[in-house]
Amino acid sequence: xxxxxxxxxxxxxxxxxxxxxxxxxxxxxxxxxxxxxxxxxxxxxxxxxxxxxxxxxxxxxxxxxxxxxxxxxxxxxxxxxxxxxxxxxxxxxxxxxxxxxxxxxxxxxxxxxxxxxxxxxxxxxxxxxxxxxxxxxxxxxxxxxxxxxxxxxxxxxxxxxxxxxxxxxxxxxxxxxxxxxxxxxxxxxxxxxxxxxxxxxxxxxxxxxxxxxxxxxxxxxxxxxxxxxxxxxxxxxxxxxxxxxxxxxxxxxxxxxxxxxxxxxxxxxxxxxxxxxxxxxxxxxxxxxxxxxxxxxxxxxxx
Amino acid sequence: xxxxxxxxxxxxxxxxxxxxxxxxxxxxxxxxxxxxxxxxxxxxxxxxxxxxxxxxxxxxxxxxxxxxxxxxxxxxxxxxxxxxxxxxxxxxxxxxxxxxxxxxxxxxxxxxxxxxxxxxxxxxxxxxxxxxxxxxxxxxxxxxxxxxxxxxxxxxxxxxxxxxxxxxxxxxxxxxxxxxxxxxxxxxxxxxxxxxxxxxxxxxxxxxxxxxxxxxxxxxxxxxxxxxxxxxxx
Ligand SMILES: Nc1ncnc2c1ncn2[C@@H]1O[C@H](COP(=O)(O)OP(=O)(O)O)[C@@H](O)[C@H]1O
Ligand SMILES: [Mg+2]
Numbered sequence: 420x421x422x423x424x425x426x427x428x429x430x431x432x433x434x435x436x437x438x439x440x441x442x443x444x445x446x447x448x449x450x451x452x453x454x455x456x457x458x459x460x461x462x463x464x465x466x467x468x469x470x471x472x473x474x475x476x477x478x479x480x481x482x483x484x485x486x487x488x489x490x491x492x493x494x495x496x497x498x499x500x501x502x503x504x505x506x507x508x509x510x511x512x513x514x515x516x517x518x519x520x521x522x523x524x525x526x527x528x529x530x531x532x533x534x535x536x537x538x539x540x541x542x543x544x545x546x547x548x549x550x551x552x553x554x555x556x557x558x559x560x561x562x563x564x565x566x567x568x569x570x571x572x573x574x575x576x577x578x579x580x581x582x583x584x585x586x587x588x589x590x591x592x593x594x595x596x597x598x599x600x601x602x603x604x605x606x607x608x609x610x611x612x613x614x615x616x617x618x619x620x621x622x623x624x625x626x627x628x629x630x631x632x633x634x635x636x637x638x639x640x641x642x643x644x645x646x647x648x649x650x651x652x653x654x655x656x657x658x659x660x661x662x663x664x665x666x667x668x669x670x671x672x673x674x675x676x677x678x679x680x681x682x683x684x685x686x687x688x689x690x691x692x693x694x695x696x697x698x699x700x701x702x703x704x705x706x707x708x709x710x711x712x713x714x715x716x717x718x719x720x721x722x
Numbered sequence: 723x724x725x726x727x728x729x730x731x732x733x734x735x736x737x738x739x740x741x742x743x744x745x746x747x748x749x750x751x752x753x754x755x756x757x758x759x760x761x762x763x764x765x766x767x768x769x770x771x772x773x774x775x776x777x778x779x780x781x782x783x784x785x786x787x788x789x790x791x792x793x794x795x796x797x798x799x800x801x802x803x804x805x806x807x808x809x810x811x812x813x814x815x816x817x818x819x820x821x822x823x824x825x826x827x828x829x830x831x832x833x834x835x836x837x838x839x840x841x842x843x844x845x846x847x848x849x850x851x852x853x854x855x856x857x858x859x860x861x862x863x864x865x866x867x868x869x870x871x872x873x874x875x876x877x878x879x880x881x882x883x884x885x886x887x888x889x890x891x892x893x894x895x896x897x898x899x900x901x902x903x904x905x906x907x908x909x910x911x912x913x914x915x916x917x918x919x920x921x922x923x924x925x926x927x928x929x930x931x932x933x934x935x936x937x938x939x940x941x942x943x944x945x946x947x948x949x950x951x952x953x954x955x956x
Contacts, residue, residue: 600815600873603781604880605804605832614828618820 468661472668476653498672501650505639506676508570508649513632515571516578523579524586525612530598531590532608540583547580552635556642570647574635582631589623590616622688629684633677640673731795732756733884733916734780739789741772741779748787749775750937757884759914762907764927766920767937773920774812776937777886780918781809794883805833808882810890812920814873818862822853822872825861829880840879847879850905852898866893874902878909885910887919891926903930 476498479485485495493499526532527540550558555573563569597619601611617624643651650669657665734757740748749772757763765773778784780791782799794803808829809815816825826848830840848857851871861869870893877885885906891899907930910917921927927934 594813594815596811596813596815597817598815599778599781599783600809600811601828603783603802603807603809603886604829604876604882605802605807606828607832610831614820614824614831615817618824619817621819 468663469667471664472671473662473664474668476665476668476672497653498650498669501643501653501669502672502676504567505636505643505649505651508567508574508647509632509635509639512571512574512578512635513582513628515575516582516631517628519575519579520583520586521617523583524590525616527583527587528590528616530593530595531612531616541587544580544583544587547576548584549580550577552577552638553641553645556645556647560646565646565648567648570639570642570649573642573647574638577638578631578635581634582627585627585631586620586624589620589627592623593619626684626688629680629687633680633684636680637673637677640669730758732758732792733794734918735790735792736780737790739779739791740787741775741784742787743775743784745787752776752789755935757916757918759883759916760911761933762910762917762919762931763933763935764919764921764931765935765937766922766924766927769922771937771939773937774888777809777888777918777920778811780884781807781886803883805880806883808877808880808885810870810873810877810885810887812888814869816861816869816872816876819860821858821860822848822864822875823857825872826875826879829876829878833880833882843879843881844875847875850878851875851902867895867898870894871898871902874906878905881909881913881915883913883915885915885917885919887917889920889922891921891923 477493477496479492479495480497480500485492523540523544526536527544529537532540552573555576556569559569559572563572593616597615598611601615606614639649640651640654643649643653644655646652650673654666654669657663657669734755736752736755738754739752740750741752742749765776767773775784779786780793780798782793782802785799791798794806796803817828823844826844827840829847830843834840834843845854845857848854851874853868853871853875856864856868861872864872870890874887874890877887887906890906891903894902906917909915919927919931921930924934
């Protein structure tokens with residue numbers, strides 16, 4: 420930071436950006452009238468095709484015959500099967516992505532690595548990140564065929580690109596004194612990474628990983644569409660048959676799972692709270708936290 | 723471990739060293755300084771003059787602008803002596819999210835191969851600093867004074883030949899201060915190590931040190947030799 424942060428500068432920069440954004444948008448839009456028509460269309464579409472959601476997606480499929488007993492028949496439904504497969508793909512991809520991101524982010528952090536190494540690692544990370552996971556999925560489907568493995572590989576590559584960046588930024592934000600103390604005491608890079616960098620940035624590393632897991636779960640809906648497995652397969656199927664009410668049911672289920680992952684994220688991060696780290700928040704506090712900002716959630720859990 | 727010949731070799735040599743962060747703008751010039759085993763040297767001077775920078779240079783974290791710097795016979799900063807240099811930075815440099823034990827063991831990490839021995843040394847050092855009960859606590863839950871004692875324990879567990887301590891006695895109450903100071907000076911005298919300590923409190927500096935270096939206006943005044951430091955004009 421070259422200069423101290425000044426509230427006035429932040430506020431005016433933000434206002435100027437906002438005005439600029441409106442001007443740019445106005446330049447791109449030729450007819451604002453379409454917006455009002457759009458609302459009408461949306462209303463018709465919503466009541467005719469989307470609402471109410473068709474919850475039959477939670478009923479067991481006709482084939483294969485469901486062997487689960489009451490009240491677990493829903494585990495034979497397309498929604499359940501799809502969600503579980505997407506969660507599995509997202510989990511495997513996130514864990515593999517974490518394993519690959521660790522060395523790459525350590526190498527990319529400018530405070531930990533020489534310049535040449537940092538630049539080349541950043542190059543790899545941004546190459547991985549520059550294509551969305553959908554494109555990686557198409558690539559792997561072409562390469563090794565349809566199925567969950569393509570999904571896992573696509574998500575892993577994208578996870579490395581994204582998580583690696585978040586992680587090296589967290590590492591670069593570390594206070595330099597512990598690193599200097601380690602260097603002076605004669606610890607090598609490997610010992611310093613394991614014993615200083617990782618524990619000191621664990622809070623960020625974990626919350627970014629959970630964020631990437633949630634991101635991967637959401638993008639699982641998209642990459643399923645190109646045949647890379649998961650709930651996206653069913654969404655694609657019903658989109659083709661124009662059964663939008665079933666699609667809406669799937670989307671609501673996805674929303675629910677994302678909320679649950681958010682719960683888990685705040686819960687996991689609460690173990691690393693600065694103020695009082697052993698205080699585990701109650702579920703209601705966590706739930707309130709989702710609708711306020713992450714910082715406010717931390718405040719809540721401190722009470 | 724150390725032979726008699728070693729004891730006559732200085733642990734630290736500075737010759738015509740200029741330190742600072744910009745080549746054109748040196749903070750302190752040190753014509754000649756040698757520190758021998760068993761010696762305690764205090765550095766005093768007004769704040770912002772470059773005391774911490776001097777320690778960071780000796781620790782190999784900042785390159786000297788000019789001159790020759792040797793620590794334990796190794797040329798700095800190219801070839802730092804792995805594990806022989808203990809450093810207690812002014813801001814301590816503890817891993818805040820990790821436990822007291824983890825932090826103290828870090829000190830022993832570079833110099834001691836056996837994991838068992840590292841743990842044993844750490845337990846001893848934590849005990850000497852009176853932190854046994856806090857051993858499993860994360861650093862951020864300790865008071866400022868307790869954190870200083872952790873940083874000191876980290877250095878004691880390391881058993882270095884040369885200790886650099888940057889105002890490590892501040893924030894300690896009188897009683898703790900005496901015991902911490904005693905532990906460190908005992909270690910230095912017994913192991914024939916050397917201690918270089920930045921101490922803004924001149925009377926305290928004189929009490930503990932054999933030599934007192936006063937940095938004044940960018941130069942180190944000719945220091946005073948003797949068993950106890952004598953009057954130094956500022
Ligand atoms: N990393 C740095 N880069 C550039 N200048 C620095 C840096 N750290 C300290 N300084 C400057 O160097 C001078 C000496 O600082 P320092 O050695 O911390 O003084 P002291 O410990 O004697 O109070 C100060 O003017 C300070 O602003
Ligand atoms: Mg200082």
